[in-house]
Amino acid sequence: MKTDILREELLAKMSLTDSLPTFDSILTRLLGIISDADASLDQLLEVVKCDLAISAKIIRIANSVFYCRGSTIVDLKRAMMRIGLTELQDIIVCVAFLKDITNQWGLNLHDLEDLWVHSLAVSNAVKVLNRRAVEHPGKAATVSILHDIGKTILYTYGDKYRMLIEKARRERVDICDLEKETFGIDHQEIGYQLSVNWKMPEEVSWVIGNHHGREGGDGLIHLVCVADSFLDDRAVDLGEEGIILERKADFIKNETTRMSELIGKA
Ligand SMILES: [Fe+2]
Numbered sequence: 001m002k003t004d005i006l007r008e009e010l011l012a013k014m015s016l017t018d019s020l021p022t023f024d025s026i027l028t029r030l031l032g033i034i035s036d037a038d039a040s041l042d043q044l045l046e047v048v049k050c051d052l053a054i055s056a057k058i059i060r061i062a063n064s065v066f067y068c069r070g071s072t073i074v075d076l077k078r079a080m081m082r083i084g085l086t087e088l089q090d091i092i093v094c095v096a097f098l099k100d101i102t103n104q105w106g107l108n109l110h111d112l113e114d115l116w117v118h119s120l121a122v123s124n125a126v127k128v129l130n131r132r133a134v135e136h137p138g139k140a141a142t143v144s145i146l147h148d149i150g151k152t153i154l155y156t157y158g159d160k161y162r163m164l165i166e167k168a169r170r171e172r173v174d175i176c177d178l179e180k181e182t183f184g185i186d187h188q189e190i191g192y193q194l195s196v197n198w199k200m201p202e203e204v205s206w207v208i209g210n211h212h213g214r215e216g217g218d219g220l221i222h223l224v225c226v227a228d229s230f231l232d233d234r235a236v237d238l239g240e241e242g243i244i245l246e247r248k249a250d251f252i253k254n255e256t257t258r259m260s261e262l263i264g265k266a
């Protein structure tokens, strides 16, 4: 009975999120461009320049220690060229969606950092697995970074949800089962509903809604499932792909630290 009430409460919270001020046409257009295989830097520039906050963050990142080689850049196009399309896609999805949206919900900074560090790690692990470019990088980055977006609403329950995450880690059980027991809904269903409210491409929503299917399916969902399983529990046998990820574990960790520091300071 109590889980039914919580489920209803969560569904009501979700229905409010499509009216968030940040979720205007700029973010919808950015996501559309990033998820398009033929996206170009010029197309991104046309939309990014309409949003002062995102533009300012990109310029700050381009002038950070990692990218800055000499002269300071104040021009948005040059800043975007300096960072490069692939990393821009990660940065825009992470900064514009995950960080800003969740900030609006007043979530604890530590919870948010956990979430975006994990999301970036999944994105980097997917890049390692996606070397043969089965999927285009922009769509893979979007899905990887947003796959756990449903957790953001559950984090609004504070310790109640943190204890669940801790229990899943300690007892090595799927967090979705614990979420359904406690809240009557899991973060996949919440994420799916949010992404539909936000008019994300259907393929993106589908992966968000089904990424705990373990290694099932093929294409993008397979890559996200394997990367996510590896990062949740490195002891799980993931066959050849697990061996590849294990070999690249240091690279994934270092890239994730570098990106999360860049985004955290932006
Ligand atoms: Fe998940």
Ligand SMILES: [Fe+2]
Residues within 6 Å of the ligand: 118, 122, 147, 148, 228
């Ligand atoms: Fe995850």
